[in-house]
Amino acid sequence: MKKFNMIDEEFICENCNKTVSKTNYTARDHCNYCLYSKHVDINPGDRLNNCKGLLKPIGIEKFKNTFKIIYKCEKCGMLHKNIMAKDDNFDLIIELSKVE
Numbered sequence: 405m406k407k408f409n410m411i412d413e414e415f416i417c418e419n420c421n422k423t424v425s426k427t428n429y430t431a432r433d434h435c436n437y438c439l440y441s442k443h444v445d446i447n448p449g450d451r452l453n454n455c456k457g458l459l460k461p462i463g464i465e466k467f468k469n470t471f472k473i474i475y476k477c478e479k480c481g482m483l484h485k486n487i488m489a490k491d492d493n494f495d496l497i498i499e500l501s502k503v504e
Contacts (some may be wrong), residue, residue, distance in 0.1 A: 409449030418442060419458055427489055434459070434473065436491045439500070443477045443484070455480045464488075464500045471497065 412426045419440035426432055431449055434441035441459035446452045457479025464471050465485070472485040473492075488497060 407447045409447070411449040411451075427491070430487075430489070432489070433486050434461075434489070434492075436489055437493055439473055439492060439496050441473075441475055441484070441486060443479065443482065455482070459484055461496070461500055464497060471501075473497075473500065 410431050412428065412430065412432050414423065414425050415432070416422070417424055417435035417438060417440060420435060420438040422435065422437045424432065424435050424437070433448070439461040441461075443455040443457045443459050444451050444453050455477060457477040459475035460478050461473050462476045463474040465474060467487060471488045473488055475484045475486065476482075477484065
C-alpha cells in the first residue's frame with residue numbers, strides 16, 4: 405500500500421481564514437501564515453483520518469537541513485510533525501523554537 409499520496413492544493417486555513425496557495429514543489433500540509441494544519445491523514449495525503457481537528461503548532465525540531473513543526477491536535481491530543489515549507493512564516497518558526 406502506498407504510504408505517501410502527493411496532494412498540493414490551495415485551501416482556506418480554518419485557523420486564520422487566509423487563502424493558502426500550492427507550494428508547487430511538494431505536498432502542502434499546513435498554513436504558511438499561522439502554521440496550523442488539520443488532522444486529516446493517517447498516512448500523508450490519504451485523507452482517511454476521521455478526527456478532522458486543528459493541529460496547533462507547539463514546537464520545532466531540527467531535521468536534516470531544515471526543520472519539522474511539531475503539532476498537537478486540539479481535538480484528540482495526538483502529536484504530529486510536518487516538514488516546514490519554504491514560504492512559512494519564519495518569525496513564527498523562530499517563536500516556536502523558543503518553546504520548551
